Amino acid sequence: MDSKQKKSSGTRKPSDKQKPVRKQETAEKKTKTSKKNGSVKKQETAKKQEPAKKPKKTTTAKPETEQTVVKKQNKIEKQKSYYFLTCIAVVGLILFVTFAHHRISKGEPLLLLNKDKEIIDLDTYIKEEQKKKELMLKADVPEAGITIFNTNERGGYRYGPSIVRNEDGSLDAWFASPGNNSTEWDYITYRHSEDGVNWSAEKTVLRPTRGSKDRCSVCDPGITYFNGYYYLAYTATADAGRNGYNNSAFVCRSKDPDGPFEKWDGNGWSDDPEPLIAYEGDPDGWGIGEVSFVIKDDELFIYYTYFDTNGGYTALAKADLVENWPATLRFKGAVCPREHQDSLDVVYVDDLDVFLAFSIEYRMTESSRIIVYLSRDGKDFKKAETAKTNVMDYAHNLGISKALDGHINSEDQLLVGYGYGRGWGKWSLKIQEIRITYEYK
Numbered sequence: 001m002d003s004k005q006k007k008s009s010g011t012r013k014p015s016d017k018q019k020p021v022r023k024q025e026t027a028e029k030k031t032k033t034s035k036k037n038g039s040v041k042k043q044e045t046a047k048k049q050e051p052a053k054k055p056k057k058t059t060t061a062k063p064e065t066e067q068t069v070v071k072k073q074n075k076i077e078k079q080k081s082y083y084f085l086t087c088i089a090v091v092g093l094i095l096f097v098t099f100a101h102h103r104i105s106k107g108e109p110l111l112l113l114n115k116d117k118e119i120i121d122l123d124t125y126i127k128e129e130q131k132k133k134e135l136m137l138k139a140d141v142p143e144a145g146i147t148i149f150n151t152n153e154r155g156g157y158r159y160g161p162s163i164v165r166n167e168d169g170s171l172d173a174w175f176a177s178p179g180n181n182s183t184e185w186d187y188i189t190y191r192h193s194e195d196g197v198n199w200s201a202e203k204t205v206l207r208p209t210r211g212s213k214d215r216c217s218v219c220d221p222g223i224t225y226f227n228g229y230y231y232l233a234y235t236a237t238a239d240a241g242r243n244g245y246n247n248s249a250f251v252c253r254s255k256d257p258d259g260p261f262e263k264w265d266g267n268g269w270s271d272d273p274e275p276l277i278a279y280e281g282d283p284d285g286w287g288i289g290e291v292s293f294v295i296k297d298d299e300l301f302i303y304y305t306y307f308d309t310n311g312g313y314t315a316l317a318k319a320d321l322v323e324n325w326p327a328t329l330r331f332k333g334a335v336c337p338r339e340h341q342d343s344l345d346v347v348y349v350d351d352l353d354v355f356l357a358f359s360i361e362y363r364m365t366e367s368s369r370i371i372v373y374l375s376r377d378g379k380d381f382k383k384a385e386t387a388k389t390n391v392m393d394y395a396h397n398l399g400i401s402k403a404l405d406g407h408i409n410s411e412d413q414l415l416v417g418y419g420y421g422r423g424w425g426k427w428s429l430k431i432q433e434i435r436i437t438y439e440y441k
Contacts, residue, residue: 133440135354139372139387141416145432148191148199148417149175157427158189159419160290160343160397162221162232164257164404165412170194171401172257173417174205174221174232175429184208185244186219188234190258196415196431205259206232206252213238214250214263214273220343220397224293224300225404226321229253232261233276233302235289247287248275249304251326264326276326277317281308290343290397294355294378294406300325301378301406303335303346303357312338314357316379336381341371347402348378351409352438357381360418363396370398370416370434385436392420392430400434410438 149158156178164172171193179187188206193199208215214236222233231253239246250273252261266274279287285308294301300319306312313334319325336344336357344357355378361371369391374384401415402408416434419427 135352135374136439136441137356137372137374137385138437138439139370139385140435140437141370141387141390141432142435143433144390145430146197147428147430149429151421151426151428155426157419157421157425158429159427160220161399161417161429162223162345163399163401163415163417164223164225165401165415166404171196171415172223173199173399174223175202176219176221176397177202177204178425179207179217183240184215184217186217188218188221188232192257203258205254206234206261208236209263209271209273212271212273213248213275216240217244218250220290222291222293222345223404224295224406226295226300227323229255230257230404231293233291233293235287235291236273237287239283242283245286246279246283247289248279249277249289249291250274251276251291267327268324277302277304277329279306285309286312292344292346292357292406294346294348295321296348296378296406301346302329303344305338305343306334307338314338314344314381332379335375335379336373342396342398344373344381345398345400346378347400347406347408349410350407351411355381356384356408356436358398358400358416358434360395360398361386364394366393368393368395368420372436387434390432392418394422395420395430396427410436 151157158175158177160176162174166172173191173193175189175191177187177189179185184207187204189202190205191199191202206218206221208218214234216237216239218234218236220235224231231251233249233251235247236250237244237247250263252263252273253269254261262269263271263273264276265272275288276291277288279285281287286305287308288304288306290305292303294303298321300321302317302319303314304317306315314336316332316335318330318332320328322328341359341361342363344359346355346357348355353376355375357373357375359371359373360368362368367388369386369388371383372385372387373381375381395418398416398418408414414434414436415431417429417431419429421427
């Protein structure tokens with residue numbers, strides 16, 4: 001074989017099976033390359049579309065000035081002071097609550113330091129603050145009440161009650177009532193009630209003493225209690241010719257609410273009465289009487305009507321709380337002028353430290369209504385409120401329920417009693433609830 005043939009026979013030709021494999025590999029390489037080139041182009045396009053980032057500015061910390069350092073230090077000191085004061089306040093509050101609980105558990109008043117650096121109890125402080133504000137009253141008689149004496153059924157009259165609410169909630173009441181209709185015009189009767197609706201049978205507890213200075217009548221009862229005695233003040237006269245004028249105020253006492261009573265005689269207590277407060281004006285004047293009692297600051301406040309031919313007023317006298325207290329009277333003068341109102345029945349409101357006086361305005365007329373007076377000191381009474389709704393026409397001589405010392409509280413249920421009726425001496429007696437609302441402005 002020649003050399004040309006050897007060379008030709010030594011060269012190996014690819015088989016038919018190998019040729020498509022190489023073509024397939026070449027196609028895959030081209031596909032991968034195109035994909036790679038496509039992704040690269042996309043990345044480059046995306047990079048071109050992204051906005052160029054601004055280079056970050058480098059800040060150099062400025063050195064703190066002396067003023068800045070001082071401000072920071074002051075702020076830190078203020079925070080420390082705040083935390084310190086807060087701790088003191090919390091500790092002080094805990095101590096105060098502990099102290100208050102200790103005193104209250106013993107029934108002792110809380111003590112405070114006022115602006116004048118005086119130690120006073122909490123109740124006194126509250127009352128002092130209240131005195132700086134104006135006290136407004138609203139009076140309301142919500143219901144018609146009950147008639148406990150009806151003149152149309154029994155004849156005669158009852159009026160001028162003195163009503164006491166006892167600690168157990170029961171009531172004692174004394175009334176002016178007819179006497180023997182000849183020489184003795186008026187007697188005083190007594191009734192008791194557990195609920196203010198159902199009342200006991202009536203009992204006559206006081207009559208005039210024959211031949212004495214109260215021989216014509218005893219009426220207008222006013223009650224108080226201290227040192228083991230009920231003290232019953234009344235209006236009386238010995239002047240039979242003036243038909244109920246020229247009166248003076250008298251007083252008697254008893255261990256029990258329904259008697260027997262012994263009368264003040266000028267030196268002690270017996271059956272020979274002398275006036276507690278004698279009328280010495282014009283005998284044609286009405287005189288003195290219609291007493292209302294209040295006990296306060298270890299003194300007896302004695303409110304009474306004075307009415308002569310020139311006009312009248314409610315006056316005040318005070319006395320010591322001793323056995324023969326009528327001998328210790330101190331006269332304080334007029335406290336409220338007599339205008340259109342009837343006699344005053346006075347109370348002291350414990351929790352508000354004020355005096356109230358209740359009366360009937362426009363007595364014995366169709367316009368009769370309840371009127372309430374207010375006083376801070378018990379010496380100067382000003383008109384505060386009136387109530388007409390549910391109050392009977394031709395009303396007169398009102399009494400207000402109160403404790404035996406003449407005190408009430410602002411949350412107490414109050415009852416009023418008064419006579420009413422158009423004909424003279426034909427007066428029924430009504431008992432009604434009255435609500436007083438208090439507001440400081």
